[in-house]
Amino acid sequence: xxxxxxxxxxxxxxxxxxxxxxxxxxxxxxxxxxYKQDSKKFLKIMFSYxxxxxxxxxxxxxxxxxxxxxKAHLNLHINSLELGDSAVYFCASxxxxxxxxxxxxxxxxxxxxxx
Amino acid sequence: xxxxxxxPEALRLQEGESSSLNCSYTVSGLRGLFWYRQDPGxxxxxxxxxxxxxxxxxxxxxxxxxxxxxxxxxxxxxxxxDSATYxxxxxxxxxxxxxxxxxxxxxxxxx
Numbered sequence: 595x596x597x598x599x600x601x602x603x604x605x606x607x608x609x610x611x612x613x614x615x616x617x618x619x620x621x622x623x624x625x626x627x628x629y630k631q632d633s634k635k636f637l638k639i640m641f642s643y644x645x646x647x648x649x650x651x652x653x654x655x656x657x658x659x660x661x662x663x664x665k666a667h668l669n670l671h672i673n674s675l676e677l678g679d680s681a682v683y684f685c686a687s688x689x690x691x692x693x694x695x696x697x698x699x700x701x702x703x704x705x706x707x708x709x
Numbered sequence: 710x711x712x713x714x715x716x717p718e719a720l721r722l723q724e725g726e727s728s729s730l731n732c733s734y735t736v737s738g739l740r741g742l743f744w745y746r747q748d749p750g751x752x753x754x755x756x757x758x759x760x761x762x763x764x765x766x767x768x769x770x771x772x773x774x775x776x777x778x779x780x781x782x783x784x785x786x787x788x789x790x791d792s793a794t795y796x797x798x799x800x801x802x803x804x805x806x807x808x809x810x811x812x813x814x815x816x817x818x819x820x
Contacts, residue, residue: 598752634812635747635794635796635812635813635815636810636812637753637796637798637810638810639807639808642807650807652807684752684753686752697743697755697758698755698808699755700745700752700753700754701752702750702751702752703750703751703752
């Protein structure tokens, strides 16, 4: 009965590889997000999708490509991984994506380590 | 550009020792201020939303307050299970509904 789930929990890979992180929410929300949290705990939004459409893309290298097959899923594919991509990536969802009443619910995170 | 500054960066308390965490913000127009709790190895968990100066919200030992420049998260008689990182985020009227997060306050409560 997990609300927002992500897989995998941990991902260790070599520089230059391509990897994907999957996210699913069973809350019936319209909007999903990807965040990156660096080693200093700073949480910064990367993308937002509303009903499968990209609505926010925050100055993220084009090596990062989100894909939303339906409004319950938002996957993140990363090409040509670099050392600086090492971080914890959080998926989140919210009911509407609009308005300050729109609380976000976060997944457990995926710790990506690039060697 | 919206800015959120949280202080202190880290706080150690003895069980039962009340204290407050600070979140100072600079936004073009505040739509809402959020407090989250984040446990190690987990995602942030929503605590409160505050919308206007003077508003207060409470949950168990936590009380959040809001002024025009800052928000406080007061912790009364904390217990070790209150140990976590507390994150503050703001939504502004700057156009999109992207929250800006602070770097958090890491709270450790010793038994």
